[in-house]
Amino acid sequence: MTVDLSFLWTAFVQLLPAIPNTLYITAVSVTCGFIIGTIVALSRIYKVPVLSQLGTSYVTFIRGTPMLTHLLLIYFGLPLIVDDLAAKFGWSFNSVSIPMIGFAYISFSITAGAYLAEVIRSGMLAVNRGQLEAAHSIGMTTIQALRRIVVPQAFAAALPNLSNSLIGMLHGSTLAFTVSVVEINAQAEIVASTNWKYFEAYLAAAIIFWGITILIEKATALLEKRINVYNRGGVA
Structure with missing residues (x-):
């Protein structure tokens, strides 16, 4: 088998315009997923109360079912809900x-929300609870203690897993073709x-994904190094 290098380059160039869609899907899903998580x-x-039980059920269901299934459920189910509401309330939007x-x-x-919920939870649980109690003892509220003490250390502890989740969503974005994206x-x-x-076309795609993944890994390594400069312990 011979690889057509000229077509490999042609395919590589023709794939470049599709990169923004992949990055948009990855960025939006991870950002919204981080908030949900x-x-x-x-x-x-x-x-x-209630939210805890709902959150547990949500994480269990999403992590127990394939990413493609979530996409198809949304693709076929959401229009039914939107059209029903539009008919009921007379919306022009459908x-x-x-x-x-x-x-x-x-x-x-x-999908990202369920996985990131566990990443964030594990990061926060890694921080010694005594630090939160110490913050309360000097008059900080729980929100202040979380923002100034717990969250920065939890972020440092969770950063490698956050990077993995970002890369996973980047690769998972390929499923969007199922709904004509x-x-x-x-x-x-x-x-x-x-x-x-x-072969040449998919090899070009693989090279692009590999390049983006390397950039994410390098950026994560730099961020982790910068965070650890200011991290003076406290993560159990």
């Missing part, structure tokens, strides 16, 4: 108004379909 993690740690990438944003954010992998299939050189 933080709420779920805090509700479970502090055993907030499921047709939802862009295809919107289904990926919602689905992947829900053209990201890197989907663009590779489109490019390859012109002359059936699938």
Whole structure:
């Protein structure tokens, strides 16, 4: 077997316009997932009535079912809900108004939220509880103690797992093609379909994903090094 290097380069160049979609999906899902995960993690740690039980069920269900299943459930289920509400309340907005990438944003954010909830919870539990008690003893509120003492140390402890989650969502973004969103992998299939050189096209896609992953790893290493300069212990 010979690799057509000229087409490999051609495919690489033609895949570049699809990178923004992949990055948008990854960034939006991880950002929204982080917010969801933080709420779920805090509700479970502090055993907030109802929210704690709902959070546990949410994490268990999402982590126990495939990412593709979440996407398909949102893709086929959300329009039914939106159209039903639109008919009931007379909205002009309906499921047709939802862009295809919107289904990926919602689905992947829900998926990321469940996994990040456990990452955040483990990071916060890694901080010695005595520090929170010490903060209370000098007059800090729980919110102040979390913001100034617990969260910075929990972030440092959870950073490697946060990086893994970010990379996982980057790679998971390839599933968006299922709902007709053209990201890197989907663009590779489109490019390859012109002359059936699938190996070169997917190899070009793999190189791009590899490059982005390396950038994430390097950025995480620099951030971890910077954080550890100011981390003077306290993480058990």
